[in-house]
Amino acid sequence: MSSLVNWGILGYARIARMQAIPAIAAAGNSRVHAIASRDAAKLAEACAQVPGAVGYASYTDVLNDPAVQAVYIPLPNSLHRQWAIAALDAGKHVLCEKPLALNAAEAREMTAAARSNERLLMEAFMYRYTDRTTQLRTVLESGVLGKIRHVNASFRFLLDRASTIKMQPELGGGALYDVGVYPLNLLGLIAGDALPVAVHAEGEFDNGVDVNVSTLLRYESGLLATLHCGFNAFGQMGAEIVGTQGRLLMPDPFLGDAGELTLVTAQGTRSIPVVATDRYASQVRDFAAAILQNRAPLLSLDESIRNLDVLDMIRASLKAH
Template structure:
C-alpha cells in the first residue's frame, strides 16, 4: 500500500495558490497531481509555478482522474456542497474550505454522503493544527481556570481587495462566513457544546455583513461573545475566564510563535507557543487519516455543531433589503 496520497485541487483560488498548494508539497505523505481551473490562463500559471503534473479546465475532468485520492475544495462557499458531494461520489476524500456549507442542513447532507460512500470529509480549519491551539486545549483540560463562565473571541481584518468573492452575497460572502466561523469554532474547541440562545447585530455593505457581534448563552449559564468583520483594523484575540483563572490568547488563529497568558490566584505565567506550519500539518493529518483508515482531527459532528451555531446567529440578523 502506498504511503503517499495523490491530491487534486478544485479551483485555483487565492488560498489554494498562496497556502494549500505549497503545503501539499511540504507534507511528506502528500503529492500534488492535478489542479482544475475554469480559467485556462490560471491553469497554465499553476502548471508553471507548481510543476503540477496535470491541469484541467473542467472540475468534472479532475474528479474523473483515477489517480487522485483526495480533493481540496477552495471554491466559493455557495459551491462547497455541490462539489464536495460530487467529489465523494466520484470516490475522492474531501478537504473542504470553511465554512463547509451555507447552513447546517447542507452540512448534514454532505456528512450523510461521506458515511454512505465511505469517503472522509473534513472542514479546513487550519488553525486547529497550531501549537497555540494545542496549548489552549492543555490549559482547559488542566482545570487551572476552574469552571468556565465567559469566552470572548474576535477575528477581523481590513478587506481592501476589489472584486473579492468575500463581498458577494450570492457566493456566500460576508464576515460571519469568512472569519466569524473561526471564533465560533473556538467556542467549540473550549466547550465542546452548543449554545441554547443567541443575540446578534451586524453592519452591512452591499448585501453582506462587514461588522458583526453575537452573544451566545449555554445551558449552564456560560456566556460567550464573538466578533468578526472586515471593515476596520485587524485583530485576532480570545480570552477564556473561569472561576479560578483567566487565559488570554493573542493571535488566536495564527501560527507564528508567541505566548498564552494565564492568570490565577497564584500569579501570572506565560505559556510559550512554538511556530507551526498549520496548512502542511492539516494536509499531512488528512492524508494520514486516509492511509490509516481513521478520522482526521476535526470530526463531522463538530462541523455540524458549528454550522448550527452559525445558523443561530444568522437567524438573528436583519439583512437590509
C-alpha cells in the same frame, strides 16, 4: 498502498495558490497530482507552480481522474456542497475550506454522502493544528481555569481588495462566513457538545453582505460568550477565556507563528510559550495520514455540523433585527 496521497485541486483560488499547494508539497505524505481551473491563464500559472501536475479545464475532469485520491476544495462558499458531494460520489476523500457549508442542512447532506461512499470529509480549520491550540487544550484539560464563565473572541481585518467574492452575497460572502467562523469554532472547542440556549447578534451590512457582526451567546451551564468579526475596520485577532479560578489570554489564536499565552490565576501570572507551526502542512499531513491509515482525521463532522447549527442561529438573529 502508496505512502503518498495524490491530491486534486478544484480551482486555483488565492488560498490554494498561497497555502494549500505549498502545504501539500511540505506535508511529506502528499503530492499534487491534478489542478483544475476554468481560467486558462490561471491554469497555466498553476501548472507552472507545480511541475508535473496534470492541468484540467473542468473540475469534473479532476473527479474522473482515477489517480486522484483526495480533493481540496477552495471554491466560493456557495459551491462547497455541490462539489464536495460530487467528489465524494466519485470516490474521492475531501478536504473542504471553511465554512464546510452555508448552513447545517447542507453539511448534513455532505456528511451523508461521505458516510455512504465511505470517504473522509473534513472542514479545513488549519489553526486547530497549531501548538497554540495544543497549549489551549492542555490548559482547559488541566482544570486550572475552573468552571468556564466567559469567552470573548475576535477576528477582523480591513478588506481592501476590489471585486472580491467576500463581498458577493450570492457566493456566500460576508464576514461571518469568512472570518466569523474562526471565533465560533474556537468557542465550540471550549463549549463542547452544548448548543447555546440564547443567541443575539447585531450587524452592519454593505450591499447585502455582513461586514461587521457581534454576537452574544448564552449556554445552559451559565457560560456567556461574545464573538466579533468583520472586514470594515482595522485588524483585530484575540481571545480571552475566563473561568472561576483563572483566565487565559490568547493573542493571535488562529495564527501559527511563535508567541505566548498568558495564564492568570490567584497564584500569579504565567507565560506559556508557543512554538511556530506550519498549520496548513500539518493539516494536510493529518488528513492524508487518516486516508493512508484508515482512521478519522482531527476534526469531526459532528463538530462541524454543531458549529453550523450555531451559525444558523446567529444568522437568524441577524435577520430578525
